[in-house]
Amino acid sequence: MQKIIFLDIDGVLNSNFWNENHQRELSDGTLIDEDKVYLLSQIITRTKASIVLHSGWRFWFDKNIQPLRKESQRLVEILKRNHIFISDITPDFSTEEIRMAKKFSLVKANEILAWLHEHPEVEKWIVIDDLCLHNDKIEKHQLKTNQILGLTQGDVALAIDMLH
Template identity: 60%
Template sequence: MKILFLDIDGVLNSTFWNSDNEREISEGKFIDSEKVLLLSKIIHETDAKIVLHSGWRFWFDDNMKPLRDEAIYFNEILKAHNLFIYDKTPDLTTEEIRKSKKFSLVKAREILLWLNKYDSVEEYLVLDDLDLNDKEIEVHQIKTDANVGLTKENVLEAIKLLNLKTLEI
Protein backbone atom coordinates (compact mmCIF):
# COMPACT_ATOMS: atom_id res chain seq x y z
CA MET A 1 0.00 0.00 0.00
CA LYS A 2 1.23 3.49 -0.88
CA ILE A 3 0.29 6.44 1.32
CA LEU A 4 0.22 10.14 0.63
CA PHE A 5 0.16 12.20 3.84
CA LEU A 6 -1.65 15.36 2.80
CA ASP A 7 -1.50 18.80 4.32
CA ILE A 8 -4.05 21.29 2.94
CA ASP A 9 -2.99 24.89 3.58
CA GLY A 10 0.01 25.74 1.42
CA VAL A 11 -0.57 22.61 -0.69
CA LEU A 12 -4.14 22.65 -2.03
CA ASN A 13 -4.39 26.40 -1.62
CA SER A 14 -1.76 29.14 -1.47
CA THR A 15 -1.12 32.68 -0.39
CA PHE A 16 -1.54 33.89 -3.98
CA TRP A 17 -4.74 31.89 -4.52
CA ASN A 18 -6.21 33.04 -1.21
CA SER A 19 -5.72 36.73 -2.09
CA ASP A 20 -7.48 36.25 -5.46
CA ASN A 21 -10.38 34.19 -4.12
CA GLU A 22 -11.74 36.09 -1.14
CA ARG A 23 -15.36 35.44 -2.13
CA GLU A 24 -14.84 31.68 -2.28
CA ILE A 25 -13.06 31.77 1.08
CA SER A 26 -15.94 33.73 2.62
CA GLU A 27 -18.20 30.90 1.42
CA GLY A 28 -16.00 28.30 3.16
CA LYS A 29 -14.33 27.15 -0.06
CA PHE A 30 -10.65 27.11 0.83
CA ILE A 31 -9.53 24.68 -1.86
CA ASP A 32 -7.99 25.56 -5.22
CA SER A 33 -9.60 23.14 -7.70
CA GLU A 34 -6.52 23.32 -9.95
CA LYS A 35 -4.42 21.97 -7.07
CA VAL A 36 -6.91 19.13 -6.57
CA LEU A 37 -6.51 18.26 -10.24
CA LEU A 38 -2.74 18.04 -9.67
CA LEU A 39 -3.30 15.90 -6.56
CA SER A 40 -5.55 13.58 -8.57
CA LYS A 41 -2.73 13.02 -11.06
CA ILE A 42 -0.48 11.80 -8.21
CA ILE A 43 -3.14 9.50 -6.78
CA HIS A 44 -4.25 8.03 -10.10
CA GLU A 45 -0.67 7.46 -11.30
CA THR A 46 0.45 5.79 -8.06
CA ASP A 47 -2.69 4.27 -6.49
CA ALA A 48 -1.69 5.92 -3.21
CA LYS A 49 -4.23 6.37 -0.44
CA ILE A 50 -4.71 9.82 1.10
CA VAL A 51 -4.11 10.20 4.82
CA LEU A 52 -4.97 13.66 6.08
CA HIS A 53 -2.29 15.12 8.33
CA SER A 54 -3.49 18.68 8.13
CA GLY A 55 -5.23 20.62 10.88
CA TRP A 56 -8.23 20.06 8.66
CA ARG A 57 -8.40 16.49 10.03
CA PHE A 58 -10.18 17.90 13.09
CA TRP A 59 -13.06 18.86 10.77
CA PHE A 60 -13.76 15.13 10.20
CA ASP A 61 -15.00 12.50 12.63
CA ASP A 62 -13.24 9.17 13.15
CA ASN A 63 -15.09 7.70 10.16
CA MET A 64 -13.91 10.62 7.99
CA LYS A 65 -17.38 12.16 7.83
CA PRO A 66 -17.19 15.97 7.48
CA LEU A 67 -18.15 18.00 10.56
CA ARG A 68 -17.96 21.48 9.00
CA ASP A 69 -19.03 23.14 5.77
CA GLU A 70 -15.41 23.56 4.69
CA ALA A 71 -14.86 19.82 5.08
CA ILE A 72 -18.07 19.04 3.17
CA TYR A 73 -16.88 21.20 0.27
CA PHE A 74 -13.43 19.59 0.43
CA ASN A 75 -14.99 16.11 0.26
CA GLU A 76 -17.18 17.14 -2.68
CA ILE A 77 -14.27 18.52 -4.70
CA LEU A 78 -12.24 15.37 -3.98
CA LYS A 79 -15.13 13.12 -5.07
CA ALA A 80 -15.45 15.11 -8.30
CA HIS A 81 -11.92 13.90 -9.10
CA ASN A 82 -12.58 10.37 -7.84
CA LEU A 83 -10.47 10.97 -4.73
CA PHE A 84 -11.25 9.90 -1.17
CA ILE A 85 -9.64 10.32 2.23
CA TYR A 86 -8.51 6.94 3.54
CA ASP A 87 -7.63 8.01 7.10
CA LYS A 88 -6.14 10.76 9.24
CA THR A 89 -3.11 10.93 11.48
CA PRO A 90 -3.49 10.85 15.28
CA ASP A 91 -3.43 14.08 17.29
CA LEU A 92 -0.34 14.70 19.43
CA THR A 93 -0.89 18.44 19.76
CA THR A 94 -1.03 20.15 23.11
CA GLU A 95 -2.93 23.25 24.14
CA GLU A 96 0.30 25.25 23.77
CA ILE A 97 0.97 23.93 20.25
CA ARG A 98 -2.60 24.71 19.18
CA LYS A 99 -2.40 28.26 20.57
CA SER A 100 0.99 28.98 18.99
CA LYS A 101 0.07 27.07 15.78
CA LYS A 102 3.45 25.29 15.84
CA PHE A 103 2.07 22.06 14.43
CA SER A 104 5.39 21.27 12.77
CA LEU A 105 6.65 20.26 16.23
CA VAL A 106 4.46 17.14 16.25
CA LYS A 107 3.48 16.42 12.63
CA ALA A 108 6.43 14.07 11.98
CA ARG A 109 5.71 12.07 15.15
CA GLU A 110 2.02 11.84 14.19
CA ILE A 111 2.98 10.48 10.77
CA LEU A 112 5.44 7.97 12.25
CA LEU A 113 2.85 6.86 14.81
CA TRP A 114 0.35 6.27 11.99
CA LEU A 115 2.96 4.34 9.96
CA ASN A 116 3.77 2.13 12.97
CA LYS A 117 0.14 0.94 13.02
CA TYR A 118 0.26 -0.39 9.46
CA ASP A 119 2.68 -3.08 8.24
CA SER A 120 1.35 -2.96 4.69
CA VAL A 121 2.82 0.46 3.79
CA GLU A 122 5.43 -0.10 1.09
CA GLU A 123 6.03 3.56 0.24
CA TYR A 124 4.85 6.90 1.55
CA LEU A 125 5.09 10.54 0.70
CA VAL A 126 4.41 13.68 2.72
CA LEU A 127 3.08 16.82 1.00
CA ASP A 128 3.46 19.79 3.33
CA ASP A 129 4.64 23.39 3.18
CA LEU A 130 6.23 23.17 6.65
CA ASP A 131 9.64 21.85 7.62
CA LEU A 132 8.73 18.83 9.77
CA ASN A 133 12.12 18.68 11.54
CA ASP A 134 12.66 14.94 11.17
CA LYS A 135 15.39 13.26 9.10
CA GLU A 136 13.36 10.08 8.49
CA ILE A 137 10.34 12.03 7.24
CA GLU A 138 12.45 14.54 5.31
CA VAL A 139 13.50 11.98 2.68
CA HIS A 140 9.81 11.22 2.04
CA GLN A 141 8.63 14.84 1.96
CA ILE A 142 7.95 17.20 -0.88
CA LYS A 143 7.92 20.62 0.69
CA THR A 144 5.60 22.92 -1.21
CA ASP A 145 5.91 26.69 -1.32
CA ALA A 146 2.96 28.15 0.63
CA ASN A 147 2.85 31.07 -1.79
CA VAL A 148 2.03 28.84 -4.77
CA GLY A 149 0.94 25.47 -3.34
CA LEU A 150 1.26 22.20 -5.24
CA THR A 151 2.98 22.53 -8.64
CA LYS A 152 3.39 20.33 -11.72
CA GLU A 153 7.05 19.84 -10.71
CA ASN A 154 5.93 18.61 -7.27
CA VAL A 155 3.53 16.18 -8.97
CA LEU A 156 6.25 14.68 -11.18
CA GLU A 157 8.56 14.28 -8.17
CA ALA A 158 5.75 12.72 -6.10
CA ILE A 159 4.88 10.18 -8.78
CA LYS A 160 8.54 9.26 -9.13
CA LEU A 161 9.02 8.83 -5.37
CA LEU A 162 5.83 6.84 -4.81
CA ASN A 163 6.51 4.56 -7.77
CA LEU A 164 10.15 3.99 -6.83
CA LYS A 165 9.66 0.40 -5.63
CA THR A 166 7.57 -0.41 -8.71
CA LEU A 167 10.29 0.93 -11.02
CA GLU A 168 13.00 -1.17 -9.32
CA ILE A 169 11.31 -4.48 -10.15
Protein backbone atom coordinates in the same frame (compact mmCIF):
# COMPACT_ATOMS: atom_id res chain seq x y z
CA MET B 1 1.94 -2.79 -2.44
CA GLN B 2 0.24 -0.12 -0.35
CA LYS B 3 1.24 3.48 -1.06
CA ILE B 4 0.24 6.43 1.09
CA ILE B 5 0.22 10.17 0.60
CA PHE B 6 0.15 12.09 3.88
CA LEU B 7 -1.65 15.21 2.72
CA ASP B 8 -1.60 18.72 4.10
CA ILE B 9 -4.14 21.20 2.69
CA ASP B 10 -3.02 24.81 3.26
CA GLY B 11 -0.01 25.60 1.06
CA VAL B 12 -0.71 22.48 -1.01
CA LEU B 13 -4.30 22.65 -2.29
CA ASN B 14 -4.36 26.41 -1.87
CA SER B 15 -1.50 28.91 -1.84
CA ASN B 16 -0.39 32.38 -0.82
CA PHE B 17 -1.42 33.59 -4.28
CA TRP B 18 -4.94 32.55 -3.31
CA ASN B 19 -4.48 33.69 0.30
CA GLU B 20 -3.70 37.29 -0.65
CA ASN B 21 -6.72 37.60 -2.91
CA HIS B 22 -9.16 35.53 -0.88
CA GLN B 23 -8.18 36.09 2.75
CA ARG B 24 -11.68 35.72 4.16
CA GLU B 25 -12.37 32.54 2.25
CA LEU B 26 -9.07 30.96 3.32
CA SER B 27 -9.52 31.92 6.96
CA ASP B 28 -12.94 30.28 7.10
CA GLY B 29 -11.67 27.22 5.26
CA THR B 30 -13.78 27.44 2.14
CA LEU B 31 -11.06 28.07 -0.41
CA ILE B 32 -9.64 25.05 -2.18
CA ASP B 33 -7.98 25.55 -5.56
CA GLU B 34 -9.62 22.97 -7.80
CA ASP B 35 -6.64 23.08 -10.19
CA LYS B 36 -4.44 21.87 -7.32
CA VAL B 37 -6.91 19.08 -6.56
CA TYR B 38 -6.71 18.01 -10.20
CA LEU B 39 -2.90 17.87 -9.90
CA LEU B 40 -3.27 15.69 -6.81
CA SER B 41 -5.59 13.40 -8.76
CA GLN B 42 -2.83 12.90 -11.34
CA ILE B 43 -0.53 11.57 -8.61
CA ILE B 44 -3.20 9.21 -7.29
CA THR B 45 -4.15 7.97 -10.76
CA ARG B 46 -0.53 7.17 -11.65
CA THR B 47 0.50 5.65 -8.30
CA LYS B 48 -2.74 4.20 -6.85
CA ALA B 49 -1.80 5.82 -3.52
CA SER B 50 -4.30 6.39 -0.73
CA ILE B 51 -4.73 9.68 1.11
CA VAL B 52 -4.12 10.04 4.85
CA LEU B 53 -4.96 13.54 5.99
CA HIS B 54 -2.39 15.07 8.35
CA SER B 55 -3.53 18.65 7.90
CA GLY B 56 -5.15 20.69 10.65
CA TRP B 57 -8.27 20.21 8.53
CA ARG B 58 -8.47 16.68 9.99
CA PHE B 59 -10.02 18.20 13.11
CA TRP B 60 -13.06 18.99 10.96
CA PHE B 61 -13.79 15.26 10.52
CA ASP B 62 -15.15 12.67 12.94
CA LYS B 63 -13.43 9.33 13.68
CA ASN B 64 -15.22 7.80 10.66
CA ILE B 65 -13.81 10.56 8.40
CA GLN B 66 -17.21 12.16 7.99
CA PRO B 67 -17.21 15.97 7.66
CA LEU B 68 -18.21 17.92 10.74
CA ARG B 69 -18.20 21.39 9.17
CA LYS B 70 -19.21 22.99 5.89
CA GLU B 71 -15.53 23.51 5.06
CA SER B 72 -14.67 19.83 5.34
CA GLN B 73 -17.86 18.89 3.49
CA ARG B 74 -16.83 21.16 0.61
CA LEU B 75 -13.33 19.64 0.61
CA VAL B 76 -14.79 16.11 0.41
CA GLU B 77 -17.06 17.16 -2.47
CA ILE B 78 -14.19 18.70 -4.46
CA LEU B 79 -11.98 15.67 -3.83
CA LYS B 80 -14.80 13.30 -4.82
CA ARG B 81 -15.31 15.13 -8.14
CA ASN B 82 -11.68 14.24 -8.86
CA HIS B 83 -12.08 10.61 -7.66
CA ILE B 84 -10.07 11.26 -4.50
CA PHE B 85 -11.14 9.92 -1.12
CA ILE B 86 -9.59 10.38 2.31
CA SER B 87 -8.87 6.90 3.65
CA ASP B 88 -7.66 7.88 7.12
CA ILE B 89 -6.35 10.68 9.33
CA THR B 90 -3.25 10.84 11.51
CA PRO B 91 -3.56 10.83 15.30
CA ASP B 92 -3.55 14.11 17.21
CA PHE B 93 -0.49 14.70 19.41
CA SER B 94 -1.02 18.44 19.73
CA THR B 95 -1.29 20.18 23.08
CA GLU B 96 -3.38 23.19 23.98
CA GLU B 97 -0.22 25.31 23.70
CA ILE B 98 0.52 23.99 20.18
CA ARG B 99 -3.09 24.55 19.10
CA MET B 100 -3.14 28.11 20.44
CA ALA B 101 0.17 28.96 18.74
CA LYS B 102 -0.82 27.06 15.57
CA LYS B 103 2.56 25.26 15.65
CA PHE B 104 1.27 21.90 14.41
CA SER B 105 4.50 21.35 12.47
CA LEU B 106 6.15 20.51 15.80
CA VAL B 107 4.11 17.29 16.16
CA LYS B 108 3.14 16.36 12.59
CA ALA B 109 6.21 14.16 12.07
CA ASN B 110 5.50 12.12 15.22
CA GLU B 111 1.85 11.78 14.21
CA ILE B 112 2.86 10.44 10.78
CA LEU B 113 5.43 8.05 12.26
CA ALA B 114 2.88 6.76 14.78
CA TRP B 115 0.38 6.16 11.97
CA LEU B 116 3.02 4.28 9.98
CA HIS B 117 3.90 2.19 13.05
CA GLU B 118 0.25 1.07 13.22
CA HIS B 119 0.24 0.23 9.47
CA PRO B 120 3.31 -1.91 8.72
CA GLU B 121 1.75 -2.99 5.41
CA VAL B 122 2.67 0.41 3.90
CA GLU B 123 5.65 0.01 1.60
CA LYS B 124 5.89 3.43 -0.03
CA TRP B 125 4.83 6.78 1.37
CA ILE B 126 5.30 10.49 0.90
CA VAL B 127 4.36 13.59 2.82
CA ILE B 128 3.06 16.57 0.85
CA ASP B 129 3.32 19.67 3.03
CA ASP B 130 4.60 23.24 2.72
CA LEU B 131 6.09 23.26 6.25
CA CYS B 132 9.34 21.89 7.59
CA LEU B 133 8.35 18.99 9.85
CA HIS B 134 11.56 18.87 11.92
CA ASN B 135 12.40 15.20 11.37
CA ASP B 136 15.14 13.64 9.21
CA LYS B 137 13.19 10.47 8.41
CA ILE B 138 10.15 12.46 7.32
CA GLU B 139 12.29 14.88 5.33
CA LYS B 140 13.52 12.00 3.13
CA HIS B 141 9.90 11.28 2.19
CA GLN B 142 8.63 14.86 2.01
CA LEU B 143 7.62 16.71 -1.09
CA LYS B 144 7.79 20.25 0.29
CA THR B 145 5.53 22.54 -1.70
CA ASN B 146 6.09 26.24 -2.13
CA GLN B 147 3.31 27.89 -0.09
CA ILE B 148 3.22 30.77 -2.58
CA LEU B 149 2.38 28.36 -5.41
CA GLY B 150 0.84 25.30 -3.78
CA LEU B 151 1.07 21.98 -5.62
CA THR B 152 2.62 22.32 -9.09
CA GLN B 153 3.02 20.11 -12.16
CA GLY B 154 6.70 19.71 -11.20
CA ASP B 155 5.62 18.48 -7.76
CA VAL B 156 3.35 15.93 -9.45
CA ALA B 157 6.27 14.45 -11.40
CA LEU B 158 8.43 14.32 -8.27
CA ALA B 159 5.67 12.69 -6.20
CA ILE B 160 5.13 10.02 -8.85
CA ASP B 161 8.87 9.29 -8.90
CA MET B 162 8.98 9.11 -5.10
CA LEU B 163 6.11 6.60 -5.00
CA HIS B 164 7.49 4.34 -7.78
